[in-house]
Amino acid sequence: MKKLLLVGAAALFLGACSEESATKDTTAASTENAEKAPDAKQELMRFYMSIPQTINAVDADLNAFEAAQMKEALPEGDDLAAMKEAAIASAKEAGTAVEGIEIPESLADHKSDIEGAFASIKESYEMKAAELTKEASFEAANAKFVEADEVFNKMLEEQGLAPSSILNEVSK
Known part of the structure; x- marks a missing residue:
């Protein structure tokens, strides 16, 4: 036993x-x-968060113009002209900054979608720069930016992440 x-x-x-x-x-x-293999979810979030950070680094004058316009507090005369010129330069810089964002290798499967979204963002800023030479209505430009948000939101949702809005992040 x-x-x-x-x-x-x-x-x-x-x-x-x-x-x-x-x-x-x-x-x-x-x-x-x-x-x-880095966690795709983390890599996507890191990349996604870098986009508004990159844009916010150069779009302050455009945001200041848009905020003043929404509050109906735009200056007049030479001050308005100077504000518009600064906003135009800011919009152009933002478009250029987006072109410079590198897509990580881990997101290579989504490269064409991301490039298309970046093209929409760049076009949105080009439209804003053009509008600043006129009455400055940004509805069409913002609609173009929303196209990019939709592409990124689809990618976020595929990874089980909540959708977001880069447009909201860069308009602050």
Whole structure:
């Protein structure tokens, strides 16, 4: 009986050791895979958040114009002309900044969609710059920007992330 008990205990011990070893092997393999392929969700979020940061670095004068326009507090005469010129330069810089954003290799499957979204954003800023030479109605330009938001939101939702709006982020 004692021998049977010893054999049973040894079997349990060996079974536990082999399970622990298998768990370590699985954990090591998972860690190795995680290190090789960055988490797509995190990479997408990092990239997505870099877009408004890049634009916000150069679009302050455009935002100031739009805010003053919404409050119906635009200056007149030379001050308005100077504000419009600064906003035009800001809009052009924003379009150029978007062109300079690099798409990470991990998002290569979405490269054509991202490039299309960037083209919409750039076109939106070009439209704003053109509107600033007139009465400055930005409805069509903002609608163009929404096209880019829709592309990015589709990508976010595919990763189980909540949709967002780059337009809202850059209009602050």
